[in-house]
Amino acid sequence: MEETQNLSRQKKDLLRLLSFLKKYKGLLITAFVFLFLATGCEMYGPIIVKKFLDNYLMKRYFPKNEIVFLFTIYASLLLGKVLFSYFQLLIFQKIAFKVVQDIRMKVYEHVHSLAFSFFDKTPIGTIVSRITNDTEAIKDFYVSVLSTFVQQIVFLVGIVIAMYSLDTKLATMCLGLIFIIYFVILTYRKKSFPFFMEMRKQLSNVNAKLNEHLQGMAIIQAFNQQKRLQKEFESVNSAHYNAGVKTIRLDSLFLRPATDLIYTIGIMLVLSFFGINSFKNPVEVGTIYAFISYMERFFEPITQMMMKLSLLQQAVVSSARVFDLMDEDQLAPVKAGNEKPAITTGKIEFKNVSFAYENDHKVIHDLSFTVKPGQSVAFVGHTGSGKSTIMNLLLRFYQIKEGTVYLDGQDLSSFEEEELRKNIGLVLQDPYLFVGDIKGNIAMYNENLTIDEIKDAASLVHANEFIEKLPNGYDEEVVERGATLSSGQRQLITFARTIAAKPTILILDEATANIDSETEDYIQSALTEMRKGRTTVIIAHRLSTIQDVDCIYVLHKGKIVEQGNHQELLAKQGLYYNMYLLQNKGSLQLSES
16 A cells, blocks of 8 residues: 555656656757657667678678768768767757756746744754755756656667567567566666665655754754764764665665666577577567667666666655655645735734744734834843744734734735835844845845945944954955854944835844944944834843833733833832842842832
8 A cells, every 4th residue: 555655656756847847848848859760870880781681691792882872871870870869969958958947947936935933843954854955856857768768768678679670570569678678667666766765765764964064063062062963963974975885785686686687588489589580580680689689778778877866766765855855735824815005104013913833832922002103112021031032023923823813904814925024124133144245135125225225224323333343354254154254243244234124113123132232332322213203123131221111011931911101010029129120239239129
C-alpha cells in the first residue's frame, strides 16, 4: 500500500516538474528538431557501412566514384551528428537552467507569503536546504536527466526502426529485452524512494544544525562548547552518511551490473540467431555488422538512462520536498473584503481581543484599549505577559480569531498589505541590517530616497555623527547582520531607516535596550521628535525610558491590570510600582522613608 502511494506521488511530482516546460514550447520544438536530425545521422551511419561491406568489400568491387560518394555521405553524417547534437544539447541545457530559475523564484516568493506561525515551527536551515540543495537536485533532473532521457529515448526508437528494417523477427526478440529493463527500473524506483527521502531529510537536518551553530558561534566559543556541538554535528552528519550508503548499495546492484547482464544476454541472442540461420541460409557479413552495431547502440542509451536513474530519483524526492513547501497553506493574513481604507490619523483600537499561538493556550485574554491619534502609549509587564503579541497582532503577522483590531475605525483585516507596511514603522530590540551599504539600509523602505533625505533621517537620530567618520561614509560596506558595527550603531541605523519611511504609526520594541547611556540620550531626544504627530506604541522592559508617555498599560498573564501615566501608576503602588522598585533597587522606597 505504501509503495503504491509512493509511486503515485512520484508520478504526480514528475508530471508537475514537466509542466514547467510549457513556458518554453518554442525552444523545445527547436531542440527536438535538432535532436531528430542528430538521431537520423546516427542511425543511417551503419546502413552506409553495411552497403560498403556487402556491395563492395565482399564482392571486391571498388568503383572510385561510388566509394568516394559513400565516404562523403558517411563523413557528412558524422559532421551533421556533431553539429545537430551540439545545438540540441545547448538548447536543452538553456531550457533546463531557465526552468530551475523559475522554480527557485516561485518557491522563494511563496516563502515570503507564509505566516509567522510556519517559521515559528520550521528550522530556517530546513527551509534553506529546500530552496538550495533540493532545487539544485531538480536542476540535475532538467540538465542531466531529462535531456539524457529525451535524447536516448529518441535514439532508442531510431535504433529499433533501423533493426526492424534489417530483420523483423530478431528485432522483435531484442525488443522484448526492454520489458526486462522496465521491470528493473520499476523495482529500483520502489526500493530507492524511501532511501532517497531519508537522505534528503538528513541533509536538511545537517543544514539546520549548521545554521544554528554558525549563528550561535559567539555563545559556543564563550562557553567552550565546541567539542560537545561537534559531537552533535557528527551525529547528524553520520545519519546522512548512513542514508547515502543505502542508496549506493542499491545503485551498485540495480544500475550498471543489471544493464551489463541484460546486454550480454542480448548479444548472445543475436549471435545465436545468426549462427542457427547460417546453417540454412547464407548470412551477409554487412548485416551481422549492422545488427551487432545497432545492438551495442541499443544498449548505449539504456545504459545512459540507467546511470541517470539515481539522479532522477533524487530529483523526484527533492521535488516532493520543494512542492510541499510551495503548497504550504500556512499563509500570512491577507486583506479581506473589497474596500480600500487608508491610514490617516493612526488611531488604534483593540476590542475584546484574545489570541493563542497554538492550541488553546491563550497569551492575551479579552484585551481592549484605545490609542488616540498622536498619542504615545507603552506596554509593560513580566516576560510572557503578552506585550510582543500585541505588536504582532497590530502588524497583522498573525490572524486574529477572537475580537477585532481597528485602525482609524476600520477593521485591520480590510487594509491592503502595502498600506499597512508603509504607514507602520517598526524598530526591534535586535537591530537587523542587510548586506550592502549604510545608505541602502536606511533607504530600505523606500529605494527612491535621495541622499539628502537619507542624511536628514540619520541626522535626526544623531547617526550621521558616526557614519560621516567612517572611511566611506554612507557608502560604507555593511557585512552580514552589520557585524562590523557596534550594537548601538546598528540600532541608530534602524532608527534612521524607520524615520526615513515617515510612518503614521510607530512601534518600538525596547528599541533602546542595546544602546549605551550616551547614545540613549540621543535616541530619547530623537524619539521626542519622532513621536510628534505620530501614534506611538512602545513595548518596554526598562521603565526609565517610558516615563513621559501619555499612558502606560501594565500587563499580567495576558490582561491589562493597571493603566495610567508614570506618576499615577507609582501612586497606586501596584504591579508597576513593584517593577519600578525592582529596576531601581528600591531607590523610590528609600526616598519616601
